[in-house]
């Protein structure tokens with residue numbers, strides 16, 4: 219990676235910030251130098267845990283010459299304005315998924331990054347998860363034939379009481395769809411290795427009296443005529459309302475075998491056995507995804523190459539997510555880019 223050490227600043231010390239602090243310590247060639255947080259209690263807790271100063275005004279962080287890379291671990295509606303400010307300050311950006319709440323916001327962020335010569339890397343964790351990477355390798359090897367279709371189901375309780383207010387409001391980027399639909403579209407496009415060309419979907423509020431979605435069912439039509447489905451809920455929070463999937467269950471049906479990924483942790487493939495077939499676990503090595511993502515970003519900066527998670531892919535995911543919302547509003551299939 220060379221001799222240079224990149225200073226990392228984290229804006230937003232909420233739920234996911236610890237993963238970024240750990241990554242800054244462990245990636246190699248990076249160090250955590252500063253954070254920014256509006257909530258005093260959260261700022262104090264982060265400062266104590268990570269021995270890192272925390273300022274309340276993010277502009278102070280952006281002005282610091284010690285910060286080279288800014289991790290944006292913020293509510294979704296702030297990704298665009300603070301991302302553009304970071305680009306204008308000349309900082310490389312490691313923005314948590316989704317890149318932004320709309321395609322227009324993505325376009326403005328991409329333009330700002332390109333105009334200021336900085337990288338814009340979106341934390342699409344699913345592309346770094348060990349079982350997904352191993353499944354993709356198996357598919358690419360041709361050993362399981364070619365992909366035919368995929369299903370992705372992820373059911374969990376919404377956890378309304380534990381969610382921050384922005385999460386209950388779509389105008390601030392809230393709802394289960396932007397939070398987890400982003401992961402599901404990311405992993406399906408990554409595993410199938412194709413872009414989505416049209417969608418039909420329901421993205422609705424069925425369980426909770428909130429101004430954001432808690433239910434989604436989507437049909438994704440890929441460019442080669444194959445397809446995938448997504449089912450996702452944030453069901454009621456009382457015991458017995460449902461059974462949580464930690465990270466969902468994906469089944470990819472290929473012409474010669476099926477692959478199954480469970481809870482973002484385990485990969486299985488179909489083998490001869492039982493009445494025609496049985497699942498056999500494929501061992502995979504666990505990795506820290508945020509650390510792997512930060513390492514990739516540092517490599518992209520040092521080698522001045524395109525982001526490992528391309529801006530086109532991150533934008534495509536937002537395009538598909540918002541097309542699903544439009545399909546739900548209109549009751550029609552929505553053609554991507556159409």
Ligand SMILES: NC(=O)c1ccc[n+]([C@@H]2O[C@H](COP(=O)([O-])OP(=O)(O)OC[C@H]3O[C@@H](n4cnc5c(N)ncnc54)[C@H](O)[C@@H]3O)[C@@H](O)[C@H]2O)c1
Nearest residue numbers: 230231232233234254255256257291292293314315343382
């Ligand atoms: N990869 C994953 O599996 C994963 C998991 C959880 C969250 N995320 C993503 O991480 C991002 C953050 O989610 P979260 O759950 O940590 O949210 P959160 O609400 O817990 O944290 C956001 C923090 O930003 C702070 N903040 C808001 N405005 C600010 C400002 N102007 N300056 C400084 N701080 C400010 C808030 O006070 C809060 O502490 C989202 O993009 C989310 O989708 C990813």
